[in-house]
């Protein structure tokens with residue numbers, strides 16, 4: 001299912017029979033975009049989230065992708081991170097390292113984790129400075145229409161309340177318009193201290209894969225993709241990247257559509 005959303009890129013929705021099929025489709029989508037951007041720009045900037053998404057990347061570390069993807073061209077970032085040490089069980093870096101990064105030859109110097117020695121505010125400032133430098137050196141592209149960084153692909157999950165990254169419904173951070181990276185100290189999803197990309201950065205990315213499986217998010221999926229005329233109240237409804245928003249759902253997540 002594909003449609004064009006006014007003022008933004010295309011939106012596609014794939015409903016896969018099983019969660020396993022979803023992982024296969026997501027691996028192909030990511031590998032195809034990797035090949036496209038490596039050819040066009042000589043690099044592929046990929047933004048990870050935490051949660052269930054990392055498990056959905058498991059097919060990427062298997063044949064045929066394990067050998068065909070140009071891992072040395074990847075630059076890896078996080079859309080949000082919990083302010084905990086990198087070896088802490090709550091760390092999104094640890095989750096991604098254990099489940100994905102340690103299994104493929106991405107260069108350690110191309111993996112941009114937050115500085116876990118800083119406060120939430122300090123870590124957000126530091127991460128924003130790091131990305132500004134990467135924009136200056138042209139590793140991360142800049143959106144000519146918004147002036148915000150333009151990552152090639154963001155791989156996002158969504159919570160049952162419709163949050164994406166650490167942008168939660170009703171929280172003032174959802175309305176942030178200036179900062180690239182900001183921090184939250186009262187996250188309703190634990191742990192409370194996090195840093196997060198802002199909506200201007202999320203929506204300046206070229207491609208976003210929105211990955212949702214299982215029964216927990218059926219209502220939020222219905223609100224986002226059903227034909228309801230309700231105003232955009234959930235953060236996930238504000239996600240509109242420049243080129244394509246590709247939803248990957250399994251049958252359970254799509255059961256109310």
Ligand SMILES: O=C(O)[C@H](O)[C@@H](O)[C@H](O)[C@H](O)COP(=O)(O)O
Nearest residue numbers: 049050051052053157158159165
């Ligand atoms: O740090 C986090 O909490 C994650 O990065 C977060 O943004 C995640 O993607 C959503 O909360 C969905 O999480 P689940 O996939 O576990 O529902």
